[in-house]
Amino acid sequence: MASYEDIPIIDTLIGFREAGGYEYDFITKQTKDRESRESFEFPAEYMFKGVPKELPTDDPVSVTLREMDKHGIEIGMVTVATESGRTAVQRFPDRFVPQGSAVDPNDIMGTLSTMTREYEEFGIRSVSSFAAGTFPQVALNAPQMYPIYAKCVELDIPIFACAGIAGPRLKSAVQHVELIDDVMFDFPDLVFVTRHGCEPWEELAVKLMLKWPNLYYSTSAFAPKHYPKAIVDYANSRGADKIMYAGYFPAGLTLDRIFTDMPHVPFNDDVWPKFLHLNARKVLKLKE
Numbered sequence: 402m403a404s405y406e407d408i409p410i411i412d413t414l415i416g417f418r419e420a421g422g423y424e425y426d427f428i429t430k431q432t433k434d435r436e437s438r439e440s441f442e443f444p445a446e447y448m449f450k451g452v453p454k455e456l457p458t459d460d461p462v463s464v465t466l467r468e469m470d471k472h473g474i475e476i477g478m479v480t481v482a483t484e485s486g487r488t489a490v491q492r493f494p495d496r497f498v499p500q501g502s503a504v505d506p507n508d509i510m511g512t513l514s515t516m517t518r519e520y521e522e523f524g525i526r527s528v529s530s531f532a533a534g535t536f537p538q539v540a541l542n543a544p545q546m547y548p549i550y551a552k553c554v555e556l557d558i559p560i561f562a563c564a565g566i567a568g569p570r571l572k573s574a575v576q577h578v579e580l581i582d583d584v585m586f587d588f589p590d591l592v593f594v595t596r597h598g599c600e601p602w603e604e605l606a607v608k609l610m611l612k613w614p615n616l617y618y619s620t621s622a623f624a625p626k627h628y629p630k631a632i633v634d635y636a637n638s639r640g641a642d643k644i645m646y647a648g649y650f651p652a653g654l655t656l657d658r659i660f661t662d663m664p665h666v667p668f669n670d671d672v673w674p675k676f677l678h679l680n681a682r683k684v685l686k687l688k689e
Contacts, residue, residue, distance in 0.1 A: 417461035445568030621647035
């Protein structure tokens, strides 16, 4: 069992339980099966056990901070698309890193304007993409994405993009890992970080990370016991500088669940500091 005591942790996907619970409506309205539309509070609920639904919502930032402190998370990256996210990065700039609103390639000019405004107002360190959740869907290598990638290069910020089979019951072809090859070829200066596992094409993701210097992988939405073997093996060999920690609190996983599993991940001793904070510091350009 590995020990990573005294290693500061940066969580590159953490958030807040917002009052109202409407943050997933944009996904639910695109699904067609009855269970997703009528039964699920969380669009990928069938995949997760123990989703922390009952968290208090009167002060979401304090709730998340308490969980971070409990598990040694020094810094969390949060979206400024929500009121809680904006409050967090303004009140606790030493604890929260601002990520821009999710990009919308169906509104290219609006997205570019939002990226510029959030960069100037909040100093966003990245943006995010959920291709399967766009409506209509837009593939990772589609022409509509290219101005957004160019803007990331201009602002010198990475994009964190969902890749692999989507958890919600939406079509997933737009997130096929092979599409990333086109993106990295056309944007060699773009820093691209995958989210949500890349399965079932995680071995292809490893091949592409070997090929492209600016391509990285984050472990979001996976309990550590389910980290793909190909990713763990890659981190323990040539990929120690390419794999970074991301959780999924409170969207799908508790931090208790994540950090109960975490010590059992068979990372080499030298991988842990890179995985838990050094790689994220590099990609997000955070000072020690």
